[in-house]
Amino acid sequence: MTFTIPIENGNGVKDAEADSQRTLYPYVTGTSVVAIKYKDGILMASDMGGSYGSTLRYKNIERVKAIGKHSLLGASGEISDFQEILRYLDELILNDNMWADGNSLGPKEVHNYLTRVMYNRRNKFNPLWNTLVLGGVKNGEKYLGMVSMIGVSFEDNHVATGFGNHLARPILRDEWHEDLSFEDGVKLLEKCMRVLLYRDRSAINKLQISKMTEEGLTVYEPYSLKTFWEFSAFTNPTVGAEGSW
Amino acid sequence: MDLNLDAPHSMGTTIIGVTYNGGVVLGADSRTSTGMYVANRASDKITQLTDNVYVCRSGSAADSQVVSDYVRYFLHQHTIQLGQPATVKVSANLIRMLAYNNKNMLQTGLIVGGWDKYEGGKIYGIPLGGTVVEQPFAIGGSGSSYLYGFFDQAWKEGMTKEEAEQLVVKAVSLAIARDGASGGVVRTVIINSEGVTRNFYPGDKLQLWHEELEPQNSLLDILNAGGPVPMAM
Numbered sequence: 001m002t003f004t005i006p007i008e009n010g011n012g013v014k015d016a017e018a019d020s021q022r023t024l025y026p027y028v029t030g031t032s033v034v035a036i037k038y039k040d041g042i043l044m045a046s047d048m049g050g051s052y053g054s055t056l057r058y059k060n061i062e063r064v065k066a067i068g069k070h071s072l073l074g075a076s077g078e079i080s081d082f083q084e085i086l087r088y089l090d091e092l093i094l095n096d097n098m099w100a101d102g103n104s105l106g107p108k109e110v111h112n113y114l115t116r117v118m119y120n121r122r123n124k125f126n127p128l129w130n131t132l133v134l135g136g137v138k139n140g141e142k143y144l145g146m147v148s149m150i151g152v153s154f155e156d157n158h159v160a161t162g163f164g165n166h167l168a169r170p171i172l173r174d175e176w177h178e179d180l181s182f183e184d185g186v187k188l189l190e191k192c193m194r195v196l197l198y199r200d201r202s203a204i205n206k207l208q209i210s211k212m213t214e215e216g217l218t219v220y221e222p223y224s225l226k227t228f229w230e231f232s233a234f235t236n237p238t239v240g241a242e243g244s245w
Numbered sequence: 246m247d248l249n250l251d252a253p254h255s256m257g258t259t260i261i262g263v264t265y266n267g268g269v270v271l272g273a274d275s276r277t278s279t280g281m282y283v284a285n286r287a288s289d290k291i292t293q294l295t296d297n298v299y300v301c302r303s304g305s306a307a308d309s310q311v312v313s314d315y316v317r318y319f320l321h322q323h324t325i326q327l328g329q330p331a332t333v334k335v336s337a338n339l340i341r342m343l344a345y346n347n348k349n350m351l352q353t354g355l356i357v358g359g360w361d362k363y364e365g366g367k368i369y370g371i372p373l374g375g376t377v378v379e380q381p382f383a384i385g386g387s388g389s390s391y392l393y394g395f396f397d398q399a400w401k402e403g404m405t406k407e408e409a410e411q412l413v414v415k416a417v418s419l420a421i422a423r424d425g426a427s428g429g430v431v432r433t434v435i436i437n438s439e440g441v442t443r444n445f446y447p448g449d450k451l452q453l454w455h456e457e458l459e460p461q462n463s464l465l466d467i468l469n470a471g472g473p474v475p476m477a478m
Contacts, residue, residue, distance in 0.1 A: 024349065027374030050378070055393070058370075058378055080345050080376040 026078035026129045028052055030063045031202040032164030033074035033133045034192045036176060037142045037157045038185035041213035042135035044074050045189040047196075048222055049204035056204055064210045064219070068093045071107040071136035072212045073114075076161040077149065078129035085128060088117065107136030107143040111153070119151025131161040137214050160192070163200040168192035182211070194225050257426015259388025259417050260290060260301035262358040263400075264381050265409035268366040268437025269358040272413035273301050274388065274421050275429030286429045295320050296441070298336040298359030299434050303386035304373070309353040312343050333359040337369035337377055345375025354385045360436045388420030388427035395419060410435060410444070418451040 028050045035044040050058030063082070064074040067089050075082040092113060096105045105113075111134040121127050127149045135144040145155040158172040171192050180188065189209060197203045205225060211218045238244050261272040273290040276283055290302045292313045298320070302309035316339045320331045323339075337357040344351060357369040370383035382400055384392050395416060404412065410433055417431045431446040449460055461467060 028372055028376045050376070052372060055390070057372070057393075058380075060380070061378065078374060078376075080348070080374040083376060084345065 026081075028058065028079045029129075029202070030061060030076045030079060030082070031200055032160060032162040032168065032196050033063060033076050033131075034160045034164045034168045034172075034189055034196075035072075035074060035133050035135050035144055035158065036172065036180070036185055036188065037135075037144050038180040038182065040182065041137040041142055041211065042072060042144055043182075043185045043189055043209060043211055044072050044133060044135055045193055045207055045209045046074050046076070047193070047204050048206045048208055049202065050079050051202045054201070056202070059204055059206060060222075062208065064208060066210075066212075066217045066219070067110055067134075067136075068096070068105050069216070070104065070138045070212070071110050071134060072210055072217065073110070074133040074135075074161075074210075075130045077131055081128040081130050085114070085117070085130065085132070089113075106138035107134055107145070108138075110134055110136070111143070111145045111147065111155075115147050115151065115153040118147045118149060119153075122149065122151045133159055133161060136212050140214060163196055163203075164192065167195050167199055171195065190225060194227065197225060197227065257388065257424060258290060258303040258386030259392070259420035259424060259427040260303045260354075260356050260385045261389075261392075261413050261416055262301060262356040262368040262370075262383045263404075263409050263413055264358075264366045264368050265404045265406055267406060268360050268435060269368055270406070270409045270413050271299055271301050271356065271358045271434045271436070272410075272417050273386075273432055274417055274427040275432060276427055277306055278426055283428070288429070289432060291432055291434045293317070294336050294357075295324060295331050295359070297330050297361060297436060298333050298357065299436060299441075300336075300340065301356040301358070301385065302353065303355070304353035305351070308351045309355065312340060312351065312353060312355070315343060316340050330361060332361040332363055333357065333367040333369065334361075334364065337371065337379075340371050341375055341377045344371055348373075348375050356383045356385050358434075358436065360438060362438075366437065384416070386420075386427065388417075388424035391420050391423045392416050406435060406437070414446055415452070418446075419454065421448075421451075422454045422457065 030050060033046040035042060044064050046063040048059060048061055049056055050061040061079060064072055065086060067073050114132055114134060118128060129149050131149060132147045144159060146159045147153045158176045160168040175188055193207050197205055206222050208222050209220045257276060257278055259274045263270045271291050275288045277285040277288045292300050292302060294300055294317050300313055319339050320336055324331050340355055340357055354373055355371045360366050368380055368383050370378045370380055384396060399412060413433055414431050421427045430448055433444045435442040
């Protein structure tokens with residue numbers, strides 16, 4: 001029978017095993033990712049910001065990356081965990097290629113892999129602090145799904161993370177339909193991204209749209225959206241009621 | 246006012262890394278504080294990892310020192326195995342590995358800068374959490390809060406070595422003016438294909454900012470210089 005005397009030091013009693021790796025809180029975070037299925041495949045949009053608390057610290061972070069030949073992965077949440085996930089997927093794709101059997105991992109498989117990783121980390125109370133969007137096309141079949149940091153996973157025709165859940169999804173529910181053209185798809189995403197720009201404090205005006213079709217991946221150049229501020233109610237909000245706001 | 250001499254040594258700090266046409270310039274202040282007391286007023290926060298790669302350290306002094314010690318050790322072995330100088334990217338990735346895998350215990354933000362023959366001058370920012378971000382310029386430490394606006398306005402692509410160093414010195418000096426946790430001297434390190442140059446700018450050689458006065462030896466000198474009659478009630 002062992003009798004351990006807790007030792008008081010400035011930091012209190014420490015149990016040797018308790019301090020295993022646990023991500024307690026995120027540091028550098030990305031905001032919403034919005035994605036939709038359209039006629040030829042998947043369109044995914046996110047801004048290029050990395051926030052550090054309330055500071056908009058990094059303005060050139062790519063939060064949507066290609067995975068293998070068939071998939072796009074977009075992430076919101078802690079960027080360092082996203083970078084780690086990309087390393088895991090790198091190894092997954094590498095091993096898949098090494099089989100040299102003519103087969104390649106499609107979006108469905110990658111989504112399943114990510115779901116297992118995220119859920120198992122959650123069970124160990126050491127989550128990867130991200131919400132992931134996985135979209136792609138393989139053999140003509142379009143696929144779009146999402147995994148959260150607690151392992152909740154599902155597929156849908158349109159998905160969004162973070163603030164996008166509250167601001168973009170209502171728009172998508174209203175205006176998305178089967179077989180959207182590329183132009184209509186982009187316009188729909190831009191409508192969502194503009195609203196996020198107006199109403200999400202951690203959004204920046206520099207976005208990147210990526211497209212995945214059977215032919216392959218296209219990542220478009222970063223660009224900024226025009227915004228509208230000239231409502232009469234904006235230009236002179238307190239006219240007729242001085243002292244109001 | 247409690248001095249709290251037992252508070253962990255932290256480098257309030259202002260650290261900067263800037264790429265220019267041909268290499269990089271790293272800059273930092275020199276204050277290390279223990280609570281409110283300045284434990285070291287002339288620290289060197291720009292630490293060598295290899296002949297061609299240096300790192301600017303901020304946050305916990307202990308954590309940043311031990312991380313850079315480990316990475317210097319790894320890079321030394323890596324260089325022997327590789328048979329040629331390590332690249333800046335590899336150095337940054339080794340730091341990232343330690344920073345990410347120990348994210349719960351470490352409290353240090355680092356800026357890795359250097360020159361290698363493959364990519365030329367490169368700067369990598371590694372904030373808390375272990376994210377790696379390659380940037381044309383990076384700022385870090387508590388003093389950097391005061392520099393975001395400054396750099397948004399003053400930074401331009403393709404500066405010369407002299408322009409880049411002037412920018413860094415000016416920026417650290419401005420941060421020192423407003424950040425209580427930064428102070429002392431401005432140290433810079435310039436790294437390019439030709440090698441490494443260390444520079445030192447003592448506090449009294451820097452430009453004066455708003456509400457700052459020319460330093461004097463004594464009031465007596467002011468009085469003896471004649472000039473305007475001193476105020477009297």
